[in-house]
Amino acid sequence: MKKMLWGRTFGVLSELAGIALLLVSAWLIVRAAERPPVLYLMVAIVGVRFFGLSRAALRYVERLLTHDATFARITEARVAVYRDLDRIAPGGMPAHRRGDLVSRVVSDVDAIQDRVLRLRGPWVVAIVSSAVTIALVAVIDPLAGAVLAASTLAAMAAIRVVVPWSVRRAGELTAQWRGDLSADVSQAVLAAQDLVAYGATDVLRRETRRATASLAAAQRRAAVVTGLGEAIVLLATGAAVATIAALSGGLAPVLVGVVVLAPLALVESLSTLAEAERLRPEIEGAEARLGELAVADAAITDPTEPLPLPASHDLRVHDLAVGWTSTVADGIELDLPAGDVIAVTGPSGSGKSTFAHTLARLVEPRGGQVLLGGVDIRDLAASDVRGVIGYLGQDEIVFDTTIRENLRIADPSADDQDMLRALSTAGLEDFVTSLPDGLGTRVGERGNRLSGGERQRLCLARLVLGGHRILVLDEPTEHLDEAAADAMLDDVLALAPGRSLVIVSHSPKVLERVGRQVLVGAEAVTAGR
Known part of the structure; x- marks a missing residue:
């Protein structure tokens, strides 16, 4: 002034x-x-x-x-x-x-x-x-x-x-x-x-x-x-x-x-x-x-007095109904102990991605409950829930800057060693360290200087660096060739039991590798085997 x-x-x-x-x-x-x-x-x-x-x-x-x-x-x-x-x-x-x-x-x-x-x-x-x-x-x-x-x-x-x-x-x-x-x-x-x-x-x-x-x-x-x-x-x-x-x-x-x-x-x-x-x-x-x-309404409304985060990272879903403006799937049941892996599948348009957004507290449930450590996520602050449950979409955003800055979005205080450890977990450390500029390498607009698998792994490393204990991965092998998809799935499954995994996919190979499934469909939603 x-x-x-x-x-x-x-x-x-x-x-x-x-x-x-x-x-x-x-x-x-x-x-x-x-x-x-x-x-x-x-x-x-x-x-x-x-x-x-x-x-x-x-x-x-x-x-x-x-x-x-x-x-x-x-x-x-x-x-x-x-x-x-x-x-x-x-x-x-x-x-x-x-x-x-x-x-x-x-x-x-x-x-x-x-x-x-x-x-x-x-x-x-x-x-x-x-x-x-x-x-x-x-x-x-x-x-x-x-x-x-x-x-x-x-x-x-x-x-x-x-x-x-x-x-x-x-x-x-x-x-x-x-x-x-x-x-x-x-x-x-x-x-x-x-x-x-x-x-x-x-x-x-x-x-x-x-x-x-x-x-x-x-x-x-x-x-x-x-x-x-x-x-x-x-x-x-x-x-x-x-x-x-x-x-x-x-x-x-x-x-x-x-x-x-x-x-x-x-x-x-x-x-x-x-x-x-x-x-x-x-x-x-x-x-x-x-x-x-x-003045636009918030997508998620925090409770007046949010409860503290529970120590347990068990994730349970009971009679859940999901949708943006109307219910697209209901009756969903899921039981995911900490460190376990489960797949979510179903026909296109059945609400799989909406279910994934709901787990990550990006969409309000339209009915039923999502329990994190036995506490309804609606009783927790949305930022706290997202600190535990991380979401990786099919077309995750990669910014036209360096690998370091793309990772730093998840944790601004992270140093290079923290980033390299996250890249190692995502199977990308050897590739990054082989580059002349290392972490300072620019990835191009929407990551166009990286292959599809490298871009997806970079986004996965960003999720790992954020410290999330439950990862919701929406079609992590989509748009990848068979060899890259297999390698990507190997690294994703290797994250357990250190982290819980919810893998949304319609790929038969992914579903076969995961085993336990939850079917989201127009006719019925059943607990996985």
Whole structure:
């Protein structure tokens, strides 16, 4: 806040320096036309130089301070958005596509920066600098000061009302189309290989072009009315100059140039208001969308007074019903002593993945119980449950950074030795240590520099590093060739009895290796043999 206040102060001083530069120059030109001794002009000459140089220096300091303060605020806002997403994930906003949420995290948070720098700041600078200029002109000629005050207030009022109204009418769908475009592009990036393989790229290309064309049209309509604000400023300025010139006949000639050019000195600060108000609807829309995240219901609700974690890691499921918005499977029974292994199988769409999410406390049970050490997981804090039960999905996220940073997500305090031990458990240590950069090797976007098995093992190592005692693995051998799948399954089963394993799979080989099974199906759910 202190930096922002100082930044606003330097911004006002910079604008006043620009205004003083114009007014002093006007006085100097008129006075020089009278051909006085040159010494009479020295103060004005020095003043022109001083205001010209100080304006740039003050502007630099203002930008430095305000941007520093704003970036700190943006960082806090982005962290708050991540916390909101964590609170409502994974099912808190089912109506929104992934690309739209990415747009909120990136573009909408950046819009908060525009409110501070490009909306609020110009108004502060314009109001203070206009007030000082009007006061100076009023001292020279009260009537001219009154005219300048009237024209400035009229311009400000018109800009504040007309420009946002025009932009809203012209571009009220801009944010919607931007979200649709982000969602389409995100979907295209994630599904590019499958779309090419099936020859379905034309469909998504048409949708993306449609969103692009609609967004461009909305932005063009908004750009057309943007000039309306500057037109208002120029119209008010021209009227003020003409009126003051007509009423300044009684002034000394050397002061006429000062009062007549005073309205022109305010053109720059008033024009920035037009640009600021053009952004207002977009900024307000971004804040409203971020507000939706802040008030969205949490996917999981913690009890008012959570019970402490039990010492036992036995996992039992009794008459469990699972589903996101409606029940997709019920009557599920499971008994998994600590260190044991069990498989969950069933037809596609029968609710196996939903059951896995429910065990990991990512979805609320729709009936029945999930008992951890004899305690219902709904009586425990969700973060505590997830600290014990870890979930590994089919398409787990790998970030475009180093192996070390991808592992550090699970335990920010882990050192290299801890990471290597986790990699060894997942069967990846030899591969990583053979790389020139070792843990510092970048894995590429979505881990595309790794093979499918290496990427899956990296995610498994991350789960191991997190210290989870019960691992819920959703199709851990999916998308792997037979040899890689067998090797992966060997390493997964080797985690027991040190950890309990719930392996969701429809692979006959996996089910045969595991033995004990729980069938999740549309007709019945039975305890495994």
